[in-house]
Amino acid sequence: IDHAVAQLNWEFLRWAPARIWPPFALPNLGVGWNTVYVPFSSGSMVGIILRYFSTILPLKFQFMGVWLILSFFLYGYFAGKLIGRVCASKATVVVGGLLLLTSPVFYYRIGVLGHFELSAHWLIFASIFLALDSKMRFRRWTLLLLVALIVNIYLFVIVFCFFLGSFIQGRIAKSDGKPRAATFGLVIGFCVFAMWTFGFFAYRSNATGLGFFRINLASFIFPRF
Numbered sequence: 001i002d003h004a005v006a007q008l009n010w011e012f013l014r015w016a017p018a019r020i021w022p023p024f025a026l027p028n029l030g031v032g033w034n035t036v037y038v039p040f041s042s043g044s045m046v047g048i049i050l051r052y053f054s055t056i057l058p059l060k061f062q063f064m065g066v067w068l069i070l071s072f073f074l075y076g077y078f079a080g081k082l083i084g085r086v087c088a089s090k091a092t093v094v095v096g097g098l099l100l101l102t103s104p105v106f107y108y109r110i111g112v113l114g115h116f117e118l119s120a121h122w123l124i125f126a127s128i129f130l131a132l133d134s135k136m137r138f139r140r141w142t143l144l145l146l147v148a149l150i151v152n153i154y155l156f157v158i159v160f161c162f163f164l165g166s167f168i169q170g171r172i173a174k175s176d177g178k179p180r181a182a183t184f185g186l187v188i189g190f191c192v193f194a195m196w197t198f199g200f201f202a203y204r205s206n207a208t209g210l211g212f213f214r215i216n217l218a219s220f221i222f223p224r225f
Contacts, residue, residue: 006064007062007064008029009035010050010051013026013051014051014054014057016028022196022198024036024051024198025199036199036200038149038199038200044151045147045150046067048150050063064116068116068119071119071120071121072119074120074122075121075125076098076101077097078122078125078126079096079100082125082128082132083096083097106119106121117152118152118155120151120155121155123147123148124155124158126144127162130144131162131163131165133166136167138183141163142190145159145187145190149191167179
């Protein structure tokens with residue numbers, strides 16, 4: 001049912017008013033829900049882009065298949081990149097990448113639960129790949145964090161943990177190229193601003209169903225509140 005809800009969300013997004021705040025709010029989906037598209041939609045990154053082409057798209061249109069193909073491709077790509085760091089054999093890289101693509105959790109999320117947004121496990125592999133880099137590449141981390149936030153908040157938290165660990169490791173390492181705390185603060189500020197823009201702070205206080213959930217600082221410690 002979750003994938004059906006995700007499709008419904010996009011149908012309302014494509015015809016939502018252009019001038020509205022948050023920019024991806026769904027004012028006509030549920031009376032009083034105050035629902036925002038990004039946190040509750042599969043493949044929302046693709047959905048946001050296609051929203052601006054809705055006038056030339058067919059009335060009956062879905063992009064979940066495209067999103068899954070993209071996720072599979074990037075999953076295999078970053079799996080191969082990680083294996084390539086420890087093995088020079090191209091055959092081993094290909095076989096290892098295909099092996100990682102057979103993750104039971106990956107298929108269970110897609111096939112049983114219909115959580116197509118969680119097919120983006122490549123975000124985790126990409127964050128591991130960046131964390132293994134000898135340099136702290138803030139621009140790449142910022143882009144990856146933004147994409148993860150648009151795709152799924154759970155994946156964003158995982159990617160952010162890798163980002164935080166990479167920064168701490170860089171600060172501890174005795175070298176002249178230590179990552180600057182000021183730049184780290186800018187990335188954090190950007191993430192908070194992005195969460196505000198995409199509507200993560202715009203929900204009602206009632207936790208009774210879709211669109212009524214909201215996030216605050218206490219949520220990371222006491223999820224039930």
